[in-house]
Amino acid sequence: MDLSTETLMDMYRKMRTIRMFEDKLSELVNTGKLAGFLHLCAGQEAIAVAVCAHLRDGDVVNSNHRGHGHCIAKGVDIDGMMAELFGRSTGTCKGKGGSMHIADLDKGMLGANGIVGAGIPLTVGAALTAQIKETGGVAVAFFGDGATNQGQFHEGLNMAAVWNLPAVFVAENNGYGEATPTEFVTPSTDLTKRAASYCMRTESADGMDFFDVYEKAGRAIEVARKGEGPTLLECKTYRYYGHYVGDPMTYRKPEETEEWKTKRDPLDKFEAEAVSRGLVEQGNLRRIDDEVRESIEKSVAAAEAAPFPSVDELTTDVYYEND
Amino acid sequence: MARELPMLFAINEALHIAMESDPDVIVMGEDVAGGGGRADQGIEEAWGGIMGATKGLYTKFGASRVRDTPISEMGFLGAAVGAAATGLRPVAELMFIDFLGVSFDPLLNQAAKLRYMFGGKVRVPLTVRTCTGAGTRSAAQHSQSLYAMTAAVPGLKTVIPSNPHDAKGLLLSAIRDDNPVVFCEAKSLLFGSGEVPEGDYEVPIGKAAIAREGSDVSLIGIGQTVTTALSAAQTLESEGISAEVLDLRSLYPMDEEAILTTLEKTGRLLIVDEATPVCGIASEVASLCVDKGFDFLNAPVKKVTAPHAPVPFSPVLEDAYMPSAARVVAVVKELF
Numbered sequence: 065m066d067l068s069t070e071t072l073m074d075m076y077r078k079m080r081t082i083r084m085f086e087d088k089l090s091e092l093v094n095t096g097k098l099a100g101f102l103h104l105c106a107g108q109e110a111i112a113v114a115v116c117a118h119l120r121d122g123d124v125v126n127s128n129h130r131g132h133g134h135c136i137a138k139g140v141d142i143d144g145m146m147a148e149l150f151g152r153s154t155g156t157c158k159g160k161g162g163s164m165h166i167a168d169l170d171k172g173m174l175g176a177n178g179i180v181g182a183g184i185p186l187t188v189g190a191a192l193t194a195q196i197k198e199t200g201g202v203a204v205a206f207f208g209d210g211a212t213n214q215g216q217f218h219e220g221l222n223m224a225a226v227w228n229l230p231a232v233f234v235a236e237n238n239g240y241g242e243a244t245p246t247e248f249v250t251p252s253t254d255l256t257k258r259a260a261s262y263c264m265r266t267e268s269a270d271g272m273d274f275f276d277v278y279e280k281a282g283r284a285i286e287v288a289r290k291g292e293g294p295t296l297l298e299c300k301t302y303r304y305y306g307h308y309v310g311d312p313m314t315y316r317k318p319e320e321t322e323e324w325k326t327k328r329d330p331l332d333k334f335e336a337e338a339v340s341r342g343l344v345e346q347g348n349l350r351r352i353d354d355e356v357r358e359s360i361e362k363s364v365a366a367a368e369a370a371p372f373p374s375v376d377e378l379t380t381d382v383y384y385e386n387d
Numbered sequence: 388m389a390r391e392l393p394m395l396f397a398i399n400e401a402l403h404i405a406m407e408s409d410p411d412v413i414v415m416g417e418d419v420a421g422g423g424g425r426a427d428q429g430i431e432e433a434w435g436g437i438m439g440a441t442k443g444l445y446t447k448f449g450a451s452r453v454r455d456t457p458i459s460e461m462g463f464l465g466a467a468v469g470a471a472a473t474g475l476r477p478v479a480e481l482m483f484i485d486f487l488g489v490s491f492d493p494l495l496n497q498a499a500k501l502r503y504m505f506g507g508k509v510r511v512p513l514t515v516r517t518c519t520g521a522g523t524r525s526a527a528q529h530s531q532s533l534y535a536m537t538a539a540v541p542g543l544k545t546v547i548p549s550n551p552h553d554a555k556g557l558l559l560s561a562i563r564d565d566n567p568v569v570f571c572e573a574k575s576l577l578f579g580s581g582e583v584p585e586g587d588y589e590v591p592i593g594k595a596a597i598a599r600e601g602s603d604v605s606l607i608g609i610g611q612t613v614t615t616a617l618s619a620a621q622t623l624e625s626e627g628i629s630a631e632v633l634d635l636r637s638l639y640p641m642d643e644e645a646i647l648t649t650l651e652k653t654g655r656l657l658i659v660d661e662a663t664p665v666c667g668i669a670s671e672v673a674s675l676c677v678d679k680g681f682d683f684l685n686a687p688v689k690k691v692t693a694p695h696a697p698v699p700f701s702p703v704l705e706d707a708y709m710p711s712a713a714r715v716v717a718v719v720k721e722l723f
Contacts, residue, residue, distance in 0.1 A: 124473055158506035165504035174472060175505065179496050185462050186497065189469020189477075196413060196451050197474060216492070219462025226457065381507035382541050384565040 067278075072344050073352065075117060075274065079109040079331055080356045082133040085142060086305070088360050089132075089149065093309040098149060102163050105133040107304040110330035111236055112137035114277035115204060118285040124172045124190040124203040126183030129164045130303070131176030134206050139171045146363035152370035159373045160381065181214030183207060184233065188220045191229035191294070202288045204232045210241030212255050221296065225262040230288040232281070235298045236271060242307045243315040259296040271299030272328045275337060302328070392583040394576050397551035398440045398516075401558040402478065404587050406448050409476060412562060415454040415463055416480025420445035423455055437482050438518065438577055460490035464515065468497045471513040471567070478562055481517040484533045484571065498567040499542030513567040516558070519547065520611055520661055521709055522575040527697035532610075532662035537569040538639040545638040546592055547571035549613035551581040553636060556590030564592060573610035595642035597649070601631035604719055605649040605656040607672055609635050612659040612710055619715035628719065638668050646672060647680045654685035655722045659710050664692040686722040691715050
């Protein structure tokens with residue numbers, strides 16, 4: 065493992081930020097402070113952080129409706145994200161996008177996406193740009209198991225393979241497409257099999273294990289960057305919250321969720337491994353926890369104090385105007 | 388003597404100019420090379436697009452910038468959106484606008500909305516070229532004029548030229564526009580010739596054009612119905628009615644000023660549209676006239692459109708389906 069203590073602490077900070085960000089959002093919705101559809105990714109933090117650890121600013125990431133973690137992992141500022149969720153003019157997208165459309169092209173974040181599977185062809189396009197303009201860049205799509213049943217997934221993977229594009233397709237298989245278990249709607253829960261007909265490289269990782277994802281994503285991204293083609297990387301994972309905040313979760317037993325939380329939690333696992341190997345000190349991780357907690361409280365306070373967009377903004381940004 | 392070319396060649400010329408003048412312009416779609424990369428067998432550019440509009444591009448600009456795509460309209464339009472948002476200027480060919488049925492999401496929810504959703508922080512300089520219209524015996528799934536669907540989506544622009552001159556200039560404008568533009572090519576016009584200047588020029592998006600001056604009634608045409616309107620105007624002239632013909636050219640943004648100006652001049656207005664009548668461009672023009680041109684009206688605004696029915700195959704039925712000059716003449720006479 066080529067990770068320095070400093071990098072590991074940064075990885076932990078990102079994962080903890082995602083966890084606390086999502087927990088805070090749940091609380092804010094439940095206390096009536098936030099509106100809209102919120103899809104939280106607590107439980108899946110290791111995947112976003114381990115994949116994005118290999119990316120540069122010039123590399124492009126596309127996300128899905130469960131996108132806060134991907135944004136944070138790619139370096140999008142949480143103050144802007146929180147303000148966006150509060151619909152304020154200081155938000156990442158000036159309050160016009162909301163949870164499902166956070167984007168920051170300066171950071172290579174080409175957007176969360178409210179249409180399941182739609183980020184996959186967009187990623188193919190971003191990889192096409194990298195290939196044609198010879199930027200050395202890589203494009204990564206994050207999507208769930210449900211998206212692998214969409215035509216956009218299959219059309220996108222086919223094109224990426226046939227054009228040998230620098231792309232990595234990260235399937236976060238959390239076992240449920242909304243309320244429906246994956247095995248009810250997908251012939252095999254081994255999603256890597258889907259790449260076979262596109263003759264595409266695959267990797268399968270334990271999405272709850274940062275180090276496993278880090279290693280396999282690293283290989284996939286290196287292959288892509290060298291011009292040796294795309295990979296489908298499947299990460300088995302679990303979402304702690306429901307499909308959306310407010311989901312009664314009647315489709316799964318609380319014991320099942322408890323089991324994942326107590327035995328396979330990605331932050332606990334990371335900490336146990338990093339500490340036992342002597343790579344980081346537990347005390348430093350607790351200090352990070354406190355710092356992250358404070359930064360999230362600050363982001364909420366700043367968002368609540370920020371102005372709403374002017375109603376004049378209603379019809380701006382629909383078209384680019386040459387002037 | 389001015390140079391005359393078929394509209395198809397004018398489009399081809401615009402693509403060559405756009406690709407020469409900007410290395411970020413790429414062309415992608417089904418069969419746009421049509422056998423690109425088979426030089427070893429002596430086969431290259433077998434098709435150059437279904438109509439041949441992209442002929443010669445592969446040889447001149449190479450496989451990287453001229454890509455045959457799989458028959459995956461949703462996939463390659465989505466890829467074109469992603470490429471446009473990250474620094475390329477793609478021209479994607481959606482063979483027939485009817486195929487929006489399998490590919491609307493990249494236009495409706497991605498290309499049209501990225502800029503707004505991202506708070507103005509992205510540009511999507513995408514052009515989608517697509518064949519529209521009836522009259523070629525292609526039946527219900529290859530003959531529709533669905534441009535009202537794209538014109539209705541905020542974030543998209545939609546244009547349709549009626550002659551080779553405008554086709555070349557409008558396509559260059561569309562490609563160079565930093566917004567997604569749907570460029571409609573009426574199939575029945577592609578092989579008709581007209582004057583086309585040499586070199587690089589643009590026809591602005593959002594401007595209609597007077598195709599014929601007149602004083603008694605205004606006929607608004609869209610794509611091939613400009614020809615229908617001009618033919619009707621000729622008949623009407625012999626019967627003592629002077630008709631002005633306005634070629635709409637741009638469906639969104641629509642040139643409201645030009646429509647109201649001709650209405651003010653003649654006091655009577657009829658829209659000829661080969662699309663179906665419900666929620667169409669003709670209805671939009673009529674609404675504008677009633678809303679902002681009410682005081683100019685000396686007669687009801689009239690629409691001559693296709694019926695609310697799919698496009699039929701049988702030549703007899705298809706001919707009856709499309710708006711004819713005779714129908715336009717008959718309806719105009721009701722206005723006096």
